[in-house]
Amino acid sequence: MSDPTNGSPGSTPFVEIERAAWADLAPATQLPLAPDELTGLRGLGDMLEIDEVSDVYLPLSRLINLYAVGAQQLHAATSAFLGERSPTTPFVIGVAGSVAVGKSTIARLLRVLLARWESTPRVALLTTDGFLLPNAELERRGLMQRKGFPESYDRRSLLRFVTQVKSGVAEVRAPVYSHLSYDIIPGAEAVVRRPDILIVEGLNVLQPPMGNKLAVSDLFDFSIYVDARTADIARWYEERFLKLQRGAFTNPESYFHRYASLDEAAARATAADIWQRINLPNLTENVRPTRSRATLVLRKDPQHRVQKILLRKI
Numbered sequence: 001m002s003d004p005t006n007g008s009p010g011s012t013p014f015v016e017i018e019r020a021a022w023a024d025l026a027p028a029t030q031l032p033l034a035p036d037e038l039t040g041l042r043g044l045g046d047m048l049e050i051d052e053v054s055d056v057y058l059p060l061s062r063l064i065n066l067y068a069v070g071a072q073q074l075h076a077a078t079s080a081f082l083g084e085r086s087p088t089t090p091f092v093i094g095v096a097g098s099v100a101v102g103k104s105t106i107a108r109l110l111r112v113l114l115a116r117w118e119s120t121p122r123v124a125l126l127t128t129d130g131f132l133l134p135n136a137e138l139e140r141r142g143l144m145q146r147k148g149f150p151e152s153y154d155r156r157s158l159l160r161f162v163t164q165v166k167s168g169v170a171e172v173r174a175p176v177y178s179h180l181s182y183d184i185i186p187g188a189e190a191v192v193r194r195p196d197i198l199i200v201e202g203l204n205v206l207q208p209p210m211g212n213k214l215a216v217s218d219l220f221d222f223s224i225y226v227d228a229r230t231a232d233i234a235r236w237y238e239e240r241f242l243k244l245q246r247g248a249f250t251n252p253e254s255y256f257h258r259y260a261s262l263d264e265a266a267a268r269a270t271a272a273d274i275w276q277r278i279n280l281p282n283l284t285e286n287v288r289p290t291r292s293r294a295t296l297v298l299r300k301d302p303q304h305r306v307q308k309i310l311l312r313k314i
């Protein structure tokens with residue numbers, strides 16, 4: 001384990017842990033996941049390796065479980081001090097990072113792993129795309145080419161949603177986004193019912209508050225930034241686009257159906273163009289600048305393998 005602050009005190013709030021040292025921190029428990037259970041957790045059928053789960057994500061789920069238990073105890077102690085008997089509040093985790101860096105794969109995996117630990121069996125997952133403004137509204141505001149930028153979300157509703165879950169409201173409802181129609185699904189709802197843990201996954205969840213207002217990141221008990229080199233993320237975006245082009249885009253209902261007949265070179269060029277115009281500027285201007293706000297940073301190599309973990313120590 002190395003400490004990047006050695007030699008330059010105060011330069012970073014993170015302790016840097018190499019993969020092998022992190023893997024040694026794994027508790028001596030059985031991996032609570034059978035290999036075939038991994039299949040459904042992969043983003044689009046890629047190889048989320050079993051050793052990646054046991055070396056990186058199992059220890060991470062244990063660490064988060066310890067934080068969650070600590071928060072439950074603190075909450076109980078505070079309630080006792082105040083002479084109240086208030087129920088525990090959900091522990092809220094944010095997962096941030098670029099489009100195509102692997103946030104949803106990690107969030108879904110953590111959901112399953114965290115639910116296997118005693119004391120946090122009920123884990124809910126919210127993706128912030130449900131809080132994107134509908135396409136009609138984005139068009140009205142001239143934001144159709146800014147999907148995923150902070151201003152393309154209904155941030156007030158997202159904040160209200162997480163506040164209500166954290167306040168212990170029995171049922172909280174969120175809108176639902178479809179990657180197929182590339183729009184909010186009219187009338188569809190995701191319902192969260194008093195989980196032990198809520199995972200909030202999205203590009204911009206670590207954005208700082210504006211002015212005197214609260215931001216959703218103010219409600220996080222733990223946050224993860226998924227990091228990789230920009231060139232690797234661009235390649236993952238292109239590869240995912242090609243897979244979707246051969247799969248989901250062939251559905252006539254798909255917003256991108258017009259791309260289904262492109263040959264490979266044209267499909268790659270289209271993916272590169274969307275990356276250059278929308279997702280790369282958003283990564284550079286809005287997403288990556290929030291990295292240092294995370295509790296923990298996972299740094300991936302070109303094969304999606306986590307090489308380094310940065311854990312906030314102050």
Ligand SMILES: Nc1ncnc2c1ncn2[C@@H]1O[C@H](COP(=O)(O)OP(=O)(O)O)[C@@H](O)[C@H]1O
Nearest residue numbers: 043044046047048100101102103104105240304
């Ligand atoms: N740990 C991993 N191992 C292998 N492939 C992965 C891993 N995580 C993500 N991927 C692949 O990378 C692409 C982007 O992942 P995804 O979770 O959809 O990203 P995001 O939610 O950040 O847009 C998908 O094609 C997915 O299958």
Ligand SMILES: CC(C)(COP(=O)(O)O)[C@@H](O)C(=O)NCCC(=O)O
Nearest residue numbers: 099127128129147148201202203278
């Ligand atoms: C839906 C997204 C904005 C991601 O939303 P998130 O769940 O991270 O809030 C993104 O996947 C997206 O579709 N971006 C628009 C540009 C593109 O088509 O890649």
